[in-house]
Amino acid sequence: MCRRRNPVRLLAETSASHDHAVGASNGRERERARNVLEIGTSSGEARLLRGKELTSRLREDIAQSAHTLTLRGGASPLLVTILVGSNPSAEAYRTSIVRTLHTVSIQHRGLTLPAETTKSTLIETLHELNGDSQVTGILVLMPLPEHISPDTVLEFLSPLKDVDGITPTNAGRLHLGLPSLRPSTPQGGIELLDHYGIPIAGARIAVIGRSNVVGRPLASLLTRRHATVTLCHRQTRDLSGITREADIVAVAAGHPGLVTGDMLKAGSTVLDFGVNIVDGKVVGDANPESIGAVAAAYSPTPGGTGPVTAIVLARNTIAAGYAALSGDLDHVVDVLPDCH
Numbered sequence: 001m002c003r004r005r006n007p008v009r010l011l012a013e014t015s016a017s018h019d020h021a022v023g024a025s026n027g028r029e030r031e032r033a034r035n036v037l038e039i040g041t042s043s044g045e046a047r048l049l050r051g052k053e054l055t056s057r058l059r060e061d062i063a064q065s066a067h068t069l070t071l072r073g074g075a076s077p078l079l080v081t082i083l084v085g086s087n088p089s090a091e092a093y094r095t096s097i098v099r100t101l102h103t104v105s106i107q108h109r110g111l112t113l114p115a116e117t118t119k120s121t122l123i124e125t126l127h128e129l130n131g132d133s134q135v136t137g138i139l140v141l142m143p144l145p146e147h148i149s150p151d152t153v154l155e156f157l158s159p160l161k162d163v164d165g166i167t168p169t170n171a172g173r174l175h176l177g178l179p180s181l182r183p184s185t186p187q188g189g190i191e192l193l194d195h196y197g198i199p200i201a202g203a204r205i206a207v208i209g210r211s212n213v214v215g216r217p218l219a220s221l222l223t224r225r226h227a228t229v230t231l232c233h234r235q236t237r238d239l240s241g242i243t244r245e246a247d248i249v250a251v252a253a254g255h256p257g258l259v260t261g262d263m264l265k266a267g268s269t270v271l272d273f274g275v276n277i278v279d280g281k282v283v284g285d286a287n288p289e290s291i292g293a294v295a296a297a298y299s300p301t302p303g304g305t306g307p308v309t310a311i312v313l314a315r316n317t318i319a320a321g322y323a324a325l326s327g328d329l330d331h332v333v334d335v336l337p338d339c340h
């Protein structure tokens, strides 16, 4: 289970706040125990793993961490999002980020560059933002226009401002178990499982999707948490055979209705990261009616993993502020939970 170092470390700085921290932590243990109990006593109705409760709790932690950052002389956190061209899903994602940042008083600056922006202009923009001490975090929204490879971002974004953990430095450090800025979606998914007391250590977990932002880092993080992970993709043979053996099925494929009840072991958990628009409605990668009859718990779409991603991104912006203060990634653990 993630050990959350931050509140204790931060609150230990003022003894008056310490009792509050202990009380809060006991409250969270009670909340987690209640969640475990409710899952264990489920009467055939699958439990919904909603992101809302967890995001409210994380908001409190973020406010404390932001306060401590400024007390230590750090810049007031500012996230810059860059959109090149126009894309409805990227714009919707930016809107939800802005809304979430607002709830935790983190500043946002949105840069929208024209679709014909050249690779060298994007590199110049990244250089400028990398060197701007007012900017704590940078997120380049995907997809980029076809003439700019996403690798450009990996190569030229400063790892200290890489709030979605995509640069080779952060990805490599994550795989090695070193402190890093972790991709917000898989990190949030793990914290959602923890919040509901769903055991990870020793569990068999099928991860469907192997992208660098969701599936692959998720598999790495889960492995570090002692799960036995099978990473699946389009060429995986007998996907259902693998998912039917899994205690947890995590899906990030961008394929609506991919996971159905007949692919699950009774009593398993489904963590659905998919965000798809079907007939004007947002749906996940799992079919809720079908999985709800077999699984013990699943994250609904919308309302499951999505809100957690945005709040973890906000927390990463603060963590990047700590990285800027110290000039390295080792201090991001002052803000992030220790999941290794």
Ligand SMILES: NC(=O)c1ccc[n+]([C@@H]2O[C@H](COP(=O)([O-])OP(=O)(O)OC[C@H]3O[C@@H](n4cnc5c(N)ncnc54)[C@H](OP(=O)(O)O)[C@@H]3O)[C@@H](O)[C@H]2O)c1
Pocket (backbone or CB within 6 Å): 185, 208, 209, 210, 211, 212, 213, 214, 215, 232, 233, 234, 235, 236, 239, 252, 253, 254, 255, 258, 272, 273, 274, 275, 276, 305, 306, 309, 310
């Ligand atoms: N909840 C959130 O906060 C959040 C955040 C980010 C993304 N998302 C959503 O998560 C989904 C995945 O995003 P992504 O960026 O990871 O997508 P991606 O880069 O397109 O990767 C999709 C992955 O799924 C695999 N896949 C697709 N269809 C499959 C199938 N039928 N069977 C098995 N594997 C299949 C692909 O396999 P191959 O490698 O073989 O092609 C690929 O590895 C999207 O719906 C996206 O909108 C949600």
